[in-house]
Amino acid sequence: MAMNDILLTIIEVIMMPIVAFIIGLFMVLMMRKLAARLQRRVGPPLFQPLYDIIKLYGKQTQVSHGLIHDIGIVMAVGGYVAAEALLPVPGMNGIAAQGGIITLAYLTMVPSLGLALGVGQCANPNGSIGISRALTSMLAYDIPFIIVIFGVAYQFGSTNLVDIIATQQAGGFSTWGISEMPVLALAGLFAMHASLGKQPFEIYIAPAEIATGPMVEMGGKFLGGLFVMQSFQLYTASVLYVSLFLGGGENWITFLLKCFGVLAIPVVIAYLFPRYRTDDLVRLVWKWPVMLALIGIAFVMN
Amino acid sequence: MSNTDLDKIEVNQKPVAKRSNPFANVFDELVSFCRSRSMFMLHYCTGCGAIELPPAMTSRFDMERLGIQPMVTPRQADILLITGYVSIKTLKRVILTYEQMGAPKYVIGICSCTVNGGMYWQSYATAKKLDEYVPVDLYIAGCMPRPEAVMEGLQQLMEKIKTDEANSWKQYYANYDYYLGNQQHLFGNNWQTPTDIIGEAKTYKLEGPNTLGEHTKILESVQRPLEPLEMKL
Numbered sequence: 296m297a298m299n300d301i302l303l304t305i306i307e308v309i310m311m312p313i314v315a316f317i318i319g320l321f322m323v324l325m326m327r328k329l330a331a332r333l334q335r336r337v338g339p340p341l342f343q344p345l346y347d348i349i350k351l352y353g354k355q356t357q358v359s360h361g362l363i364h365d366i367g368i369v370m371a372v373g374g375y376v377a378a379e380a381l382l383p384v385p386g387m388n389g390i391a392a393q394g395g396i397i398t399l400a401y402l403t404m405v406p407s408l409g410l411a412l413g414v415g416q417c418a419n420p421n422g423s424i425g426i427s428r429a430l431t432s433m434l435a436y437d438i439p440f441i442i443v444i445f446g447v448a449y450q451f452g453s454t455n456l457v458d459i460i461a462t463q464q465a466g467g468f469s470t471w472g473i474s475e476m477p478v479l480a481l482a483g484l485f486a487m488h489a490s491l492g493k494q495p496f497e498i499y500i501a502p503a504e505i506a507t508g509p510m511v512e513m514g515g516k517f518l519g520g521l522f523v524m525q526s527f528q529l530y531t532a533s534v535l536y537v538s539l540f541l542g543g544g545e546n547w548i549t550f551l552l553k554c555f556g557v558l559a560i561p562v563v564i565a566y567l568f569p570r571y572r573t574d575d576l577v578r579l580v581w582k583w584p585v586m587l588a589l590i591g592i593a594f595v596m597n
Numbered sequence: 598m599s600n601t602d603l604d605k606i607e608v609n610q611k612p613v614a615k616r617s618n619p620f621a622n623v624f625d626e627l628v629s630f631c632r633s634r635s636m637f638m639l640h641y642c643t644g645c646g647a648i649e650l651p652p653a654m655t656s657r658f659d660m661e662r663l664g665i666q667p668m669v670t671p672r673q674a675d676i677l678l679i680t681g682y683v684s685i686k687t688l689k690r691v692i693l694t695y696e697q698m699g700a701p702k703y704v705i706g707i708c709s710c711t712v713n714g715g716m717y718w719q720s721y722a723t724a725k726k727l728d729e730y731v732p733v734d735l736y737i738a739g740c741m742p743r744p745e746a747v748m749e750g751l752q753q754l755m756e757k758i759k760t761d762e763a764n765s766w767k768q769y770y771a772n773y774d775y776y777l778g779n780q781q782h783l784f785g786n787n788w789q790t791p792t793d794i795i796g797e798a799k800t801y802k803l804e805g806p807n808t809l810g811e812h813t814k815i816l817e818s819v820q821r822p823l824e825p826l827e828m829k830l
Binding site: 327331334335336337338339340343345346347349350353354355356357358502506507510511512513514515518 | 627628630631632634635640655656659661662664668669670671672673675697698699700701797801
């Protein structure tokens with residue numbers, strides 16, 4: 296590899312999380328705006344997510360519960376920052392070609408584990424209940440998610456996201472994941488919704504029941520870190536879905552339209568429903584999306 | 598409580614002195630602007646004024662367009678709304694909650710009960726003036742104030758935060774002896790909270806001449822270290 300290529304890759308790896316953060320902030324805004332519109336409210340102003348984060352980092356007294364509490368938040372944000380470098384966006388591939396979907400699937404689990412470590416040290420019972428629910432729901436949605444990833448990789452004959460996107464873009468709409476394997480795409484949407492932790496899968500936040508679960512002891516910069524994590528989470532989930540099923544982005548305009556459009560589906564559903572119990576969630580997610588994903592795989596492999 | 602005790606309070610409502618570095622000033626102004634535009638209020642309500650908050654939050658008045666949203670735990674919150682009379686038992690919880698919040702934190706007293714006891718002024722079981730126990734940034738009088746008044750009050754608080762005038766949380770550290778004295782007067786000399794206010798005041802350099810005094814001496818003599826609760830089924 297020439298020196299220029301290495302330099303370019305380094306710049307891309309630095310730029311991609313920054314771009315992801317900015318887009319993620321707008322995704323948080325869209326989520327809150329949609330919630331407000333559905334409830335016939337005006338909703339927050341344009342820069343509200345940024346105000347929240349700056350304010351939380353600007354708190355003058357910070358309560359830390361120890362070293363692992365600090366490291367847990369760094370892991371939660373860091374896992375997503377690393378994942379962004381593996382998600383190709385128009386014009387920037389970063390290290391996506393070297394990473395592949397399997398590495399990405401591992402990296403998206405790091406934040407939950409980091410959060411579990413951090414919350415564990417807070418010794419708050421609500422936090423412990425919350426994190427055990429978060430890990431349970433991760434166990435639930437990861438199974439359809441992995442089956443979907445397997446199906447997509449089988450269909451395109453590659454686990455490399457850059458190749459998957461290139462194949463879809465070369466053939467146009469008829470070769471997009473969503474038209475080649477619509478059942479898998481539906482299962483993927485279901486799994487993505489569950490992975491976002493929004494209603495009706497909001498078992499681990501549950502403000503009225505366990506006081507926001509993992510976030511219960513987080514104030515100031517810790518909560519700020521979680522807000523940053525949330526914007527990365529929305530970005531990662533939607534961009535991954537767009538890359539697998541909607542042909543990635545030919546340019547920034549179509550890319551952003553697809554990402555925001557995909558994210559709007561779970562968000563609109565979320566604010567119309569209450570939430571399930573933990574056991575109901577596991578039963579539901581292991582039944583329907585898994586069944587859909589298996590049928591989808593049968594169609595792909597026939 | 599005699600009125601002479603009230604004179605002990607240093608009223609420090611002046612804006613904080615600006616830093617010499619112009620970039621630091623711009624940064625400070627940005628942070629205080631963001632503070633004023635993003636206020637998380639604690640979901641903790643006392644008394645009857647709480648009933649005026651749901652309309653202020655939902656579609657009719659929509660607090661979220663001002664950046665105000667409810668938060669569930671004291672660690673996450675910026676504003677503590679005291680929405681009505683505070684019984685002595687509730688006051689203990691209010692103080693525990695207030696001390697757990699991360700500074701800068703603001704207290705709003707809603708309804709006349711928090712101002713002077715309101716219709717409960719004769720009661721033996723309620724705290725009459727809230728600001729004898731925790732520093733209050735803003736009162737919204739009325740029995741009960743309508744959502745319009747609540748919104749107006751919150752907008753005034755926003756203005757105060759933007760100009761760095763809402764510093765009552767610093768008074769709690771600087772005059773801890775006064776507030777602790779009033780708390781001991783109600784709850785007895787054995788009163789202690791899990792939060793180490795004196796230690797925080799020292800760590801963040803928020804001590805004043807009245808942080809330590811006769812009442813904190815009583816606290817030191819009765820203070821027991823916190824122990825984990827016994828595990829019982």
